[in-house]
Amino acid sequence: MKISTKKLQWLMFGWFFLFPFLPVPGYWITIGNYIGLYSIVTLGLVLLTGIGGLTSFGQAAFVGLGAYTTGYLSISLGLSPWLGLLAGLVVSALAAGLIGSVTVRLSGHFLPLATIAWGLSLFYLFGTLEFLGKYDGLSGIPPLSLFGIDLSAPRVMYGMIWLCLGGCLWLVLNLLNSRPGRAIRALAKGKTMPEAMGINTAQYKILIFVLAALMASLSGWLYAHLQRSVSATPFGLHMGIEYLFMAVVGGVGHVWGAILGAVMMTGLKSQLQDLLPLLLGSTGNFEIVVFGVLIVLLLLWAPDGLWPRIAAVWARINPPEPEVVAPAIAPDGYGDMSRRAKPAGGSLILEISEARKQFGGLVAVKDMTFEIHAGEIVGLIGPNGAGKSTMFNLVTGVLPASSGEIRFLGERIDQLGARRIVKMGIGRSFQHVHLVPQLSVLENVAMGAHLRGRSSPLSAALRMDRHEEAQLLFLAAEQIRRVGLGDYMHTPAGSLALGQQRILEIARALCTDPVLLLLDEPAAGLRLKEKEALADLIRQLKDEGMSVLLVEHDMDFVMGLTDRLVVMEFGSKIAEGLPTEIQNNEAVLAAYLGGIE
Missing domain, CATH: 3.40.50.300 (P-loop containing nucleotide triphosphate hydrolases)
Known part of the structure; x- marks a missing residue:
């Protein structure tokens, strides 16, 4: 029986989720807890940096916002940790919206430098505010409980952490496989093409900035109630760089690379800290040097990260089933999609x-x-x-x-x-093709139908947009068949010949329903x-x-x-x-x- 890559991903996740039920040492459970916490933050970085093209070194600061908010409210005001979660998410969303509205306008090296600046600012804020305990931090944070069940045991918290990670994975994957998700994927290609398809690039950049901050805040909330104390040290720039390393090592453009990167970085660091003192003595921090060398060698071997390598090997061992071609029969309600009336001839x-x-x-x-x-x-x-x-x-x-x-x-x-x-x-194609090469022909063309949909990011993440999504994909498939690329519907756009990519751009432009x-x-x-087929198509449009x-x-x-x-x-x-x-x-x-x- 063939196992698709998607099924393999969730089977691997299920194994991690069931890990605490195995007779393994408590230390392994502790490592698994931290892998889960780091994976949540790294998942947000994959969305922000790998897919959206916005490099950030400051995600650790948002982890600190979530941790300090719940810690302060739980200790000083005696509020429930669940109210602390809500408050932390609100504070992080407001801070990310404010910071992001300025930061995402920057480009080039100014963007990562800006994230370093505000990351350091929040870090020093945590360490100097009196009511947050300065650099001593806050202690005595109550454990989590749900319906009277104590969740403080490490194995129980493991389940909570990985349940939260699974929920974030499900939401992010749903979001990316949707109309707003295609808009997010287009951001890394610059501003010209997405804006020409009707995509508000500034709005979507702020959206993914806030979403990454919310996931970091969630990780901070879990961390605070796992550790039962917080201090500024884990939320500094060094940790922000480490989160980014996790994303890059796992595969910065791949959602599942977030978990793989966290597993590799955390596991490797843990093993080096245990083994190197035995081999080289405990007089120096040799593990830092060896760790850095191993990461560099790893990135030289797999510059796109480990996940694409693993996926390619699995595809050779277990070739995927052919993709189902988009249906030739329009979904219900397809006729309700707005179509522009053409002006009178002449x-x-x-x-x-x-x-x-x-x-x-x-x-x-x-x-x-x-x-x-x-x-x-x-x-x-x-x-x-x-x-x-x-x-x-x-x-x-x-x-x-x-x-x-x-x-x-x-x-x-x-x-x-x-x-x-x-x-x-007014629709257009470009002199130099502007495509998202790793996406299929169908997904690239569907970007042209962006303005013909109305689904919000929230409805997409919750899979409440499936009917509209079917309509938009059918519309895209209709134009793909029209221009003669029907056999390449699910082929990555980057693998097409240049001439075919130009034809793809025409199909995408037709999806905008131009006059x-x-x-x-x-x-x-x-x-x-x-050329003859293209000329016939243009005459038909006329x-x-x-x-x-x-x-x-x-x-x-x-x-x-x-x-x-x-x-x-x-x-x-x-x-x-x-x-x-x-x-x-x-x-x-x-x-x-x-x-x-």
Whole structure:
């Protein structure tokens, strides 16, 4: 019988959960408790850093917030530890929301430096506040009890800790396999593509920042009632770095890597502390040096972490069953998904008037003026560096216009952001493909349907969005079949050829339900038959009332497909007209098509 990777993961987790029922030494139970606590924090880091692309060294500070909140309320005010849990989560969420609203705006090396700064600030706050006991901390924290059952025994607390970890795993996995989860996975690819799909990147960055803080706070609450005392030492920068190491060693982009990393780091450190003094003596901290060397060697052998290695080996031993292709029959309620009405044929939909874009002294687009009407295919051509992609970015809101006007369906859009513009009905592909390579073709295309769903992160985590999710995936599958990639539905997008990835981007853009579709070099990398199929698809879209603005260097493809051409050179329009007119235009021939000869 084949055991899928998913089943194997939960079987391994079940073994850890049942561990305290085995006749094992109490020391092993203690190690297992700490592995569970560390795994909860590391799981939040996987979500934040590995999947969301936001590096943080300060998660230990949120562990301290959860621990100190419940400790103070339990000792000073005599409140129930369960109220301490609620209070700790609220305090951590508020602190993370405030810190995150500033921190996630940073990029590059400024982001991790900022997390170090606020992590150190909270650490010193814990150690200097009088009511928190300064560096002596708080002691006498009561044990947990549930319905009168004492949970203070280490084996009982083990079950509590791993039950909490299992709940966090279930919620995170549900969240990632959903509409909000696809938005979170897109964050690591930058801002341009997600915003063009209607994803509010700032909102989702703060969301995962808060979620990671909540998991750290939960770990701190469990730690406080396990240890029965708290002090500032375990919540310093060194522990924040160690949590990040656990995520990286286990596989920072993989949820199950959080547990594996915690097991490896905690188990290895424990074994070295026991064995090295016997071999090398107890006069120096040799375990720190050896531990560091072993971690470096481990990362050299498995730069993506241990979990991808283990998953690959298991897949060779136990090949996975073929993925079930998305259903060809629409789920109930699919017809209720909003579809945009197309404008009347021939009506004006896009009007560009004296549009200009300057970068300092460089004029990338200079006073461009042209129009697009409903059901029309317009080609935007010109030599490399002519400003075509910049013009695309002005229309789609990636860049604001320096001057001039751009109107879509009568409304001015030249100062609007990409999310507002795609919501109005302008979809696009990119000159350089923007995909999430480890996700399937189906999941990548479903990102384009983000604005057509309404599920919240909470409903997704609790699996209350399954009907809407089925609708969105069917919508994505419909577009994938339409562009001819139906056989690759569950193939990782990164494994497709470049030409297929460009076709995938068109399917994703179609999922936004556009009135106007902007295609940036869609035929690049395609073979002749694939180009012919793409041309047939674009003509079909035109027949359905959609308008297309096309940038392409393949002149045979452009001339046989477009209704009208606009030619750019050095940011300016040098010609406009029918393809036959452009082919005989002397200025165009001299500038782009090779001269009059």
